[in-house]
Amino acid sequence: MGLDDRKLAVLRAIVEDYVSTQEPVGSKALVERHQLGVSPATVRNDMAVLEEEGYIRQPHTSAGRVPTDRGYRLFVDRLSRVKPLSPAERRAIERFLVGAVDLDDVVHRTVRLLAQLTRQVAVVQYPSLARSSVRHLELVPISTTRLMLVMIADTGRVEQRLVELPGPVPADDVTDLRRLINEKLANARLSETPPLVQALVEEAPTGLRPTMTTLATVLLETLVERHEERIALAGTANLTRGGLLDFQGSLRPILEALEEEVVLLKLIGETEPSTTRVLIGDENEFDNLRAASVVSTGYGPGTTIVGGLGVLGPTRMDYPGNIATVRAVARYVGELLAQN
Missing domain, CATH: 1.10.10.10 (Winged helix-like DNA-binding domain superfamily/Winged helix DNA-binding domain)
Incomplete structure (x- = not known):
């Protein structure tokens, strides 16, 4: 009815x-x-x-x-009518995030800010490499037979690898290799790089091919075979506010769930662009979180989603306020990434 x-x-x-x-x-x-x-x-x-x-x-x-x-x-x-944030809250978000110096700093500031504003547990997924593009690849000579390969993604993530070369490589060759690699891979989605790396080996001048083959192996490891995703967490002390009754008498199952990165990624890392997902109590697929609610959304530069962020707390939470805060923080983080 x-x-x-x-x-x-x-x-x-x-x-x-x-x-x-x-x-x-x-x-x-x-x-x-x-x-x-x-x-x-x-x-x-x-x-x-x-x-x-x-x-x-x-x-x-x-x-x-x-x-x-x-x-x-x-x-x-x-x-629920989503509560508009006050000008003071907006300024606080902007001030808190605008001083960030690098990606790690952005993520840690974001998770602390979310926990403070909502008084819930905050979770932020680092920008996923799988959803990133290559901004630039740098080759830094360490010696004639060793190079440092540095990959900078469009999300600000930086990956470094030491490469042992099959033999001494002159500085001019390193310059040529750097140019060839960036011409082929710059702006490519990481998920689309394997055939491009293969083409680099096939198209390399004969003299550079042995070195390029070695580099290609490390490139594939750096660009493709990195499945671990990282999560930042803040505000677990907020779980104890307002008594344990919210969690049907026990916090232990929730704290155990929060230690499982796989669980957290599933909760906040699968959010569609420009939608806010709210999971309430029994809607959570994890038994340990059946007494909790989760508000999450995706973030990223422009319309690209590179990660998820959200808050977890008792089902008795301020949904309109938390939805508004999660959306606003995601928007500011996206703008920051777009400026980088």
Whole structure:
């Protein structure tokens, strides 16, 4: 059965009050705090219907009601108006991120900022190499038989490899190799580089081919065969705010889940461009996170998504505020990456 506007208004009021007070909400309090325009008896009837439909429940012997996962889902989908950030919050985000000196600094500032603004656990995925492009490849001679290969991605990630050459290579040859490699690979997506690296070997002048073959092996390792993704985490202390009851009595399963990078990547690393994903309670596929909610989105320069970021906390969270903050921070990080 569909809920009419009045019952939806009652549900919205229950969610908002429960999030702000952490106390089960009674009909009397709803009538006093919200201009619902109906009597407490009508509100009680509406609450009975909401309970019957599974949107709210009565904890223990309390007279009040609290939202269920289903109630939060309806609130997020139909009722929550995303809170606009205040000018002060916007300035704070900009000031906090604008001083970053490199990619590591951007990620660590972002995760700390998210945790501070939302008072939840914040998770930021480093820009994924799989989604990056080559900005520049540098060859730095260490000796006549050793080179340092430096790959700089468009997301600011830097990868370095020491290359042992099959024999001494003159400085002029290093210059030629550098030019050939950059002509072929600059601006290519990392996922599309294997055939280009193969072509470098096939097209190399005869004199350079042995060195290029050695370089090609290291290039493939650097550009393609790097599957590990990195995650930054902040704000785990925020889990203890407001008591453990939010997490049905135990934080241990959630803390264990947060130690699994694979779990975190799955939670925040699979978000589509320009969408915000909200997973509530039982919607999480990981048993240990069934008492938590996750708000996440993708970030990157322009329309390119290179990683995910988000927050995790109790199902009793400020969804409109957290959605707005996660979106705004993602937008600023994307702008920063675009400027690099």
